[in-house]
Amino acid sequence: NAGVTQTPKFQVLKTGQSMTLQCAQDMNHNSMYWYRQDPGMGLRLIYYSASEGTTDKGEVPNGYNVSRLNKREFSLRLESAAPSQTSVYFCASTISLAGAYNEQFFGPGTRLTVL
Amino acid sequence: DAKTTQPPSMDCAEGRAANLPCNHSTISGNEYVYWYRQIHSQGPQYIIHGLKNNETNEMASLIITEDRKSSTLILPHATLRDTAVYYCIVGSGGGADGLTFGKGTHLIIQP
Numbered sequence: 580n581a582g583v584t585q586t587p588k589f590q591v592l593k594t595g596q597s598m599t600l601q602c603a604q605d606m607n608h609n610s611m612y613w614y615r616q617d618p619g620m621g622l623r624l625i626y627y628s629a630s631e632g633t634t635d636k637g638e639v640p641n642g643y644n645v646s647r648l649n650k651r652e653f654s655l656r657l658e659s660a661a662p663s664q665t666s667v668y669f670c671a672s673t674i675s676l677a678g679a680y681n682e683q684f685f686g687p688g689t690r691l692t693v694l
Numbered sequence: 695d696a697k698t699t700q701p702p703s704m705d706c707a708e709g710r711a712a713n714l715p716c717n718h719s720t721i722s723g724n725e726y727v728y729w730y731r732q733i734h735s736q737g738p739q740y741i742i743h744g745l746k747n748n749e750t751n752e753m754a755s756l757i758i759t760e761d762r763k764s765s766t767l768i769l770p771h772a773t774l775r776d777t778a779v780y781y782c783i784v785g786s787g788g789g790a791d792g793l794t795f796g797k798g799t800h801l802i803i804q805p
Contacts, residue, residue, distance in 0.1 A: 583737075612792050614792070614793075614795075619797070620797060621781060621795030621796050621797050621798060622738065622793070622795045623795070624792035624793070624794075627792050637792050638792075638794075667735075669737050669738070671737070671738075680726050680728065680743045680745075682728075682740035682743070683730075683738075683740065683793060684740075685737030685738050685739070686737055687736060687737055688735070688736070688737055
């Protein structure tokens with residue numbers, strides 16, 4: 580199992596450019612998440628998908644869109660990048676069984692710089 | 695979700711037990727305490743979780759006070775590879791809730 584994979588690992592954009600961050604998991608998990616981490620801070624939830632076909636806003640959704648393409652893949656799109664979106668982006672997934680704690684598995688992150 | 699309070703940094707000698715405290719005085723009855731760690735620049739890694747009872751696994755032990763208002767993560771024999779930021783998080787568990795991270799404790803293991 581590769582676990583949670585993210586592409587690209589690094590990206591530099593100019594203000595106003597768009598891009599899509601890709602995330603895939605091979606653990607047959609139901610729920611997937613996108614977080615961002617700014618320097619010296621903990622992770623903050625951008626969007627999540629409880630199951631295939633559903634998406635919901637997290638703490639900091641402005642400036643982002645997501646697509647749950649299928650059970651395996653969850654993409655994050657920046658339509659018009661801004662310097663404030665310079666951050667490290669982490670994707671995560673969990674099986675989401677009711678009545679039990681489900682640990683989240685994280686990808687290696689995408690380091691994005693917006694100039 | 696309830697909030698947590700952790701010291702910003704701690705040191706521990708290699709080979710000794712590292713004890714990381716966490717206060718969560720507003721935790722509700724159905725909320726779990728869980729710990730993750732983040733080794734430099736990597737994605738966070740799950741360590742352990744508990745509801746009321748103390749828990750132990752191959753990585754660590756979790757001690758939760760009887761009133762559940764605080765807990766301690768114990769790494770029994772710390773190694774240099776345990777240097778990381780440790781996050782104490784409380785939440786409902788299960789379902790699809792995202793995790794609410796604070797700034798965590800930066801644990802530095804000294805040789």
